Amino acid sequence: METLQESWLDFFQSDRQEDNWWERKKRLNREREAEIVRISGKGHVFEELRYSGQSIFRYLMHLSFLVKQQDQFFREELVMPFELRRENGRVMEHRLAEKQLPDEKIPVMEPESLRDSAGERFSYDRRAAVQYAERWWNSYNPAYRQFNVDCTNYVSQCLRAGGAPMRGAPDRGSGWWYQDDNWSFSWAVAHSMRWYLSGSTSGLKGTVMESARDLIPGDIICYDFEGDGNWNHNTIVVAKDANGMPLVNAHTDNSRNRYWSYEDSTAWTPDIQYKFFRIDG
Incomplete structure (x- = not known):
């Protein structure tokens, strides 16, 4: 070309x-x-x-x-x-406008539906997650499917590289997993990952933090660009700037060391909402 x-x-x-x-x-x-x-x-x-x-x-x-x-x-x-x-x-x-997640009719995964008795604990390797984010920020690991809207798939791969355990297969509405050419909604859909992180009680789970400043490399930010309750985008924190604020990597559009607020995005609106997750483990 x-x-x-x-x-x-x-x-x-x-x-x-x-x-x-x-x-x-x-x-x-x-x-x-x-x-x-x-x-x-x-x-x-x-x-x-x-x-x-x-x-x-x-x-x-x-x-x-x-x-x-x-x-x-x-x-x-x-x-x-x-x-x-x-x-x-x-x-x-x-x-051209940055791609946003289409309005898919995905069932909201309420916290109760995510509970199980496994109680699986794991040690989250933040360094490995960030290294993966840096390795693949502008390319695609052939071990996984590439999506037209790839932001959540990319973040899921980073979390997996950090040791996050998968569970719930083969039910796409349960857990967080990728298997052969199938995956859970929470693996690849921004809206589903946001609710999975806040509702999961075992394995991969997140704790909501009050501000972006509270995040550290390996944590996750979710974005609702229009503020309408439909979560459109996810990023992974890879570094902090000189003021201690997060810099993030993402797919769709592929970005590295981007300032967390996304105010330079064509998808940004004054009504944007964020959710800040500390990854437990």
Whole structure:
């Protein structure tokens, strides 16, 4: 596929942006007393469509931001979909919205339905979970199925790498598990994982924390972008910034060392709700 390269700093500062996500990102960095000192990136076209008088190129743009905060430097990486249209000599380019979990009619897994008598305890290896998150943040482990909306599948794999025990197979509405080419709702659906973590009483379970600052690497954040009770997204904490706030990795869009609040996301709204989970064990 065709490779695209240009000055990304000029791109983001141009007036071609159709939403204000970049302005939100700059404002967020100012609030964090952080500064983006360098941007680099390249893109790969993944789809080309040609009609009479019109060409459409959709491409993934891999951006690397070198961020300075106080006396520390860290590298944030994002892989985002863009679309370029050429129609009758006019060029239009815009960022495609980040994918969100479709409104699947998944039964809510109430806490009582998650109880069992196994009482399984495990030692959660946070370092192994974070190492896995770093290894696969922008690629896909062939041992697992790849989903179009892959955020929860990715987080589940990280938890599994940290030693979280699976249970409940083959009932998709029970427990948390992946087996051959089948899986529980809680393994791959953001809404189901959120309720599983707060309701499970054995094996993998989470304790709700009051704020993002309370989290440590290996913990999980759940996101309800519209604040409507439908949980859309999950991330794993991989580091803390100079202010002690979480940086997260995620799939869909693939992200590394992204600031936890997701205010630079096209999916973000002022009504966003978060749930912060300390992984027990």
